[in-house]
Amino acid sequence: MIKLGERQSLRQIYMQWTVVLIIVAVIFALAVFRYNREIAAISPEVLLQSRPDGMVRVLGRVVSGTLNKKESVPTFHLSHESILKEHTEIFVQYIGKPDDNLRESKVLIVSGFFDPEKMEFTAQRLLPVSNVEFIVAAYLISILSLMLFLFNMERNVILLSVLIKEEKGYQPEGVTTDGSA
């Protein structure tokens, strides 16, 4: 039976870990918020269907053979990131700083405005693919397993202390475990 002192220690550990979980959850929520605000992108198909007015990010592949860097404003066609799928292409002109990531067949995110009348996308920034699923996997595996490992260790220390105290309490002096005096 766990006594009051040990129960309090266990309760203290559970409370500590609740605080830790809340802080970690807040940090992850802020990261998700930042992802939605600054990184999340739509496909060219969704862009043509929704035709948004403001700044938008589009994820796609530079269609091979369409990149023209000879003009002052580089232009290219952007299609679905997967070459296996049926795709819609959009015409993009890039007005930002020269960027090494702008290459034939490269999958990237273009950030800018879409003109539905001219069917043209004016990109101000180019971003590499976010690969967010890899980041989520790495953080979940490392942080969750770290928390589990640590929590288990702290809990074990308290439970072992309880067992040791009980062992002392249940064994009167000069009495063996078989009960003989």
Added chain:
Amino acid sequence: MISPQLRGKLWKWNGTLGILSGFFIFIGLFLGLVVSPPDYYQGEVVRIMYVHVPFAKAALLSYTTLFLGSCVYLWKKDLIVDNLCHAAAGIGVFFTSIALITGSIWAKPTWNTWWTWDPRLVSFAILLLILIGYLMLRTFVDDKKREASYAAVMAIIGFVDLPIVYFSVEWWRTLHQPMSISTRGISIAPGMLVPLVFMMIGTTLLSLYMLMMRTQMLYLQHLLEAKQGGLLSEEPS
């Protein structure tokens, strides 16, 4: 022999270590996931660095502790030092595994492969095998003193892998990037360096905290076993 007073003081400091490590890790996580900029070529995926690198360093720190502890054990034959070595090995397995897994996850989008036979990766995987071997060895021997001595010898021999892990990126042409912080200078943008430093400090403190917590756990386990064993073998008065 470590005095009970010193042991008590060390265990008292444990709570402070835990709080400090939590503080640094939370700040590091926040800066790494929310504030720091993406890499020019790798993009957002560079954020894996903030867990991969500190965990790998913590793994090396754990093995260094294991090595030093093993040397001290063979000299002093102190049970607490043996518990510390045993604890360091367990923590080492944890950090090495996580560093390998996160490294593999990072490798896929950047190298287009989960695994490659690169010197850094292979030597690090060997480190994990040595640590697992160390823990397995500890379960094979019945006599506690012999178990501790054999394990200490194994840990000292296995230490030869550590400089190979550390300098592999300097000695051979590898796919793995060279050290970003070395005597040659710092080749990392300040916006990325700050969260990395916070995570490194936090993880170092955390590994010390875990080391003390696990040592305490193993000590209590032995104490319990001794108590139970001692009572069972007692002659009736």
